[in-house]
Amino acid sequence: MDLNTVTEVVRLPSERPGAHWREGDAWLAGGTWLYSVEQPDLRRLVDLAALPWAPLVPGDTGLEIGATCTIRDLHAFVPPGDWAAGTLLATACEAFLSSFKIWNAATVGGNICLSLPAGPMITLAVALEARYELWATDGSVRTVDALDFVTGDHRNILAPGEILRRVHVPARALRKRAAHRRFTLTRLGRSTVFLIGTRTPGMGDLMLTVTAGTTRPVRFAFDRMPDAPTLRRSVDAIPADVWFADPNGTPGHRRHLTRHFAEEIRRELTAEDPA
Numbered sequence: 001m002d003l004n005t006v007t008e009v010v011r012l013p014s015e016r017p018g019a020h021w022r023e024g025d026a027w028l029a030g031g032t033w034l035y036s037v038e039q040p041d042l043r044r045l046v047d048l049a050a051l052p053w054a055p056l057v058p059g060d061t062g063l064e065i066g067a068t069c070t071i072r073d074l075h076a077f078v079p080p081g082d083w084a085a086g087t088l089l090a091t092a093c094e095a096f097l098s099s100f101k102i103w104n105a106a107t108v109g110g111n112i113c114l115s116l117p118a119g120p121m122i123t124l125a126v127a128l129e130a131r132y133e134l135w136a137t138d139g140s141v142r143t144v145d146a147l148d149f150v151t152g153d154h155r156n157i158l159a160p161g162e163i164l165r166r167v168h169v170p171a172r173a174l175r176k177r178a179a180h181r182r183f184t185l186t187r188l189g190r191s192t193v194f195l196i197g198t199r200t201p202g203m204g205d206l207m208l209t210v211t212a213g214t215t216r217p218v219r220f221a222f223d224r225m226p227d228a229p230t231l232r233r234s235v236d237a238i239p240a241d242v243w244f245a246d247p248n249g250t251p252g253h254r255r256h257l258t259r260h261f262a263e264e265i266r267r268e269l270t271a272e273d274p275a
């Protein structure tokens, strides 16, 4: 789509962009959303994709994902063998309603910052207990829990001009067992609900992340595997106004699916660790 209010594109910003941010600016990542709808408030695009940010840096403490890492690169990444939950990286990429053109351009950071309920990078990051490094326009840096970043449909905690620089996924979360369930109305459709459960090997804990069905991610942490009624009560305690409504499902439908899949995940992860 032509963005005819945009009069300038900064192709090579400084390595520490932000100092020159002004109203009417937008950070341009893959542009798959920015170019897909009218943007009457925008005057200038500042291209982050040109910055030399490493897309994927695996290490002893976990995985660092640069905000400009594309969905294609994340999908192609082969995690170390002891990162059992590493399979979720590809699973989340495959949860995109998108063509190969979107996959090649869309970025992890763009997906998170767009903050749609069906943002699969959000699901992934919250389920794997990631933290985000954010760069403010005054040069300061803060890190936040992925769970606290998205606050509603298309809403997040970013201040004007603030940048998501990287996502850090801890190794201890990547070593967990994981199970996921996702429902779409059509085969390649947008997620109606997307749930991920994780469990520490040899322990009886459960962490359950509920997304897409809710306007913001919801995560439950149990020190010991809950029984079915306890888990169901947790799902039922999600406030009524947090359930999302759009053509992919009513709040009631989404709550029903979440109850059902949460229980399936609980049962799957209750089974003994594989030898």
Ligand SMILES: Cc1cc2nc3c(=O)[nH]c(=O)nc-3n(C[C@H](O)[C@H](O)[C@H](O)COP(=O)(O)OP(=O)(O)OC[C@H]3O[C@@H](n4cnc5c(N)ncnc54)[C@H](O)[C@@H]3O)c2cc1C
Pocket (backbone or CB within 6 Å): 026, 027, 028, 029, 030, 031, 032, 033, 034, 035, 036, 048, 067, 068, 095, 096, 097, 098, 099, 102, 105, 106, 107, 108, 109, 110, 111, 112, 113, 114, 116, 118, 119, 120, 158, 162, 163, 164, 165, 190, 191
């Ligand atoms: C056909 C189609 C299907 C789609 N399917 C889905 C889907 O299933 N789920 C979904 O969630 N989205 C979907 N989208 C929307 C969008 O394409 C994706 O969310 C994509 O991941 C956005 O990434 P991007 O890099 O292209 O972001 P951009 O379009 O470049 O940017 C998106 C927003 O994030 C801001 N931004 C980007 N990077 C940063 C950063 N590092 N720091 C701060 N702000 C930043 C931008 O300023 C902009 O406001 C779809 C779009 C299309 C056209």
